[in-house]
Amino acid sequence: MGNNCADSVLIIGAGQAGIQVADSLRAEGHTGPITVLNNEVHHPYQRPPLSKDYMGVDWPSEPLPLRGPGFLEAKGITMLGAEATSVDTAARTVHLADGTSIGYSQLVFATGAANRQLPCPGADLAGVHALRTLDDALGLQDALSTARKVVVIGAGFIGLEFAAGARTRGLDVTVLEFAQRPMGRALSAMASDWFAARHLADGIDLRLNEGVTAIHDAGEGLSVESTAGRAYPADLVLYGVGVNPRTDLAEAAGLEVQNGIVVDAALQTAVSGVWAVGDCASFQHAASGERMRLESVQNATDQGRHVARTIMGANAAYSETPWFWSTQGxxxxxxxxxxxxxxxxxxxxxxxxxxxxxxxxxxxxxxxxxxxxxxxxxxxxxxxxxxxxxxxxxxxxxxxxxxxxxxxxxxxxxx
Amino acid sequence: MPTITFTQPTGEATEVTVEEGTSLMRAAVTNGIEGIVGECGGQAMCATCHVFVRPEFAGQLADLSADEDEMLDCTTAERTEASRLGCQIKMSTELDGIVVDVPSDQV
The missing domain is CATH 3.30.390.30 (FAD/NAD-linked reductase, C-terminal dimerisation domain)
Structure with a gap:
């Protein structure tokens, strides 16, 4: 692979992965134009604290930026507050929602993931929240300041981090999980069982093997009905039932999608010069040989660095050891x-x-x-x-x- | 409000002023200080906000927690006696004027 240090690079997504690609390209000596599409109104910020410090008693007043305010300008990186609507890989052009379009030599999908919707009646009632963006977190902070009874749907990382934060605020917290164990997809049964016992001991009413059938407006608050036939009163409901990779754009552009945008060991799609990194990418892990898609900061930043180096001429398979963290109280x-x-x-x-x-x-x-x-x-x-x-x-x-x-x-x- | 001076390996120094209670990592990241990453958002999970605290300020810092001590074993630039994680340093009036050296590498 040659050196593409003056190519124009277009990055779709201003999360941890997208910003890392831009930063690492400049660090590696890239001199061409770099454009990042940001579909949120906020300066790029860190998401992990939103479900942790932000939900406790003493939350920070400002989001933690991914890079400082002057960073993009200092590095000559253009950020556009824009949503991409379609990609034409033959013409190497991305069309935007405002009717304009941008050409590129290298295109990086860093589109992340979107929360799965709660598949039950009442999921759209006021007082039912999801948590992914800064705006979601700010809405939850408001809701937490007046709430007394909280029901969390889904005992995954987000649900339990939020539940632990709500407990530190002294609220009554019930967690409903339809599976047998909390965080069952990510943790061994041994670890998962320890967490279940610990959260119960810390006063979280964790109910396993119990899903949600409907949420009703009960007049003075909400009522969450479960598969066990119980009804839980709540003035705040938070659901965290997993995510789907954001692959629509890639799929419509004819790229292969299988639980993520399919990329090879170098994180390139079947189209030369088109890459995917972070939560949206289904990649072949070189060390284990497994195909996987990971949702983590480490995966986003290490893949961002890897693609930047590859665009700049390096030739290696991505093989970083994955790591993850969670803080729950x-x-x-x-x-x-x-x-x-x-x-x-x-x-x-x-x-x-x-x-x-x-x-x-x-x-x-x-x-x-x-x-x-x-x-x-x-x-x-x-x-x-x-x-x-x-x-x-x-x-x-x-x-x-x-x-x-x-x-x-x-x-x-x-x- | 307390001030912090970040000194780069090149010798270039930048002074920033922050509210009490702000972590040194947050102060660096929000002010765009080169070389302080803070990849985990301040949870002492990633060791990418490693700094060297000048010895004259070391006595004013809170003691190393076991977690911080263990995470400092995996910094990219070699750990020294002056090493701390910026996310674990909460700024206070006692720390006003603190000077820290930014390592050459964080990742």
């Missing part, structure tokens, strides 16, 4: 790697004291580590996963074993 969860349902879980640490990690072994190797209030384990695991190290349950439960010591030993030998 005082609990800090950090995950390195991606677990599978069949992995062998091995506990290390003290779950009763709320400080432990769970190693997930697959085919005799370390595949993922879930850490609760144990950042040293997490940091070491990030370095170890991907090395393809042989590890047994016996190794991990041997007295004196720590991931940190293992990482030190392995990386010293390797260097």
């Amino acid at each position: 005082p609990i800090r969860l950090q995950i390195a790697g991606v677990s599978h349902p069949g992995d062998l879980p091995v506990m290390i640490g003290d779950p009763a004291a709320g400080k432990f990690s769970i190693a997930l072994l697959r085919e005799g190797k370390l595949a993922a580590v879930e850490s609760v209030n144990s950042p040293a384990d997490h940091i070491a695991a990030r370095k170890l996963i991907g090395l393809g190290l042989e590890l047994t349950a016996g190794d991990i439960t041997t007295a004196g074993f720590t991931f940190k010591a293992l990482a030190k030993e392995v990386l010293m030998v390797g260097s």
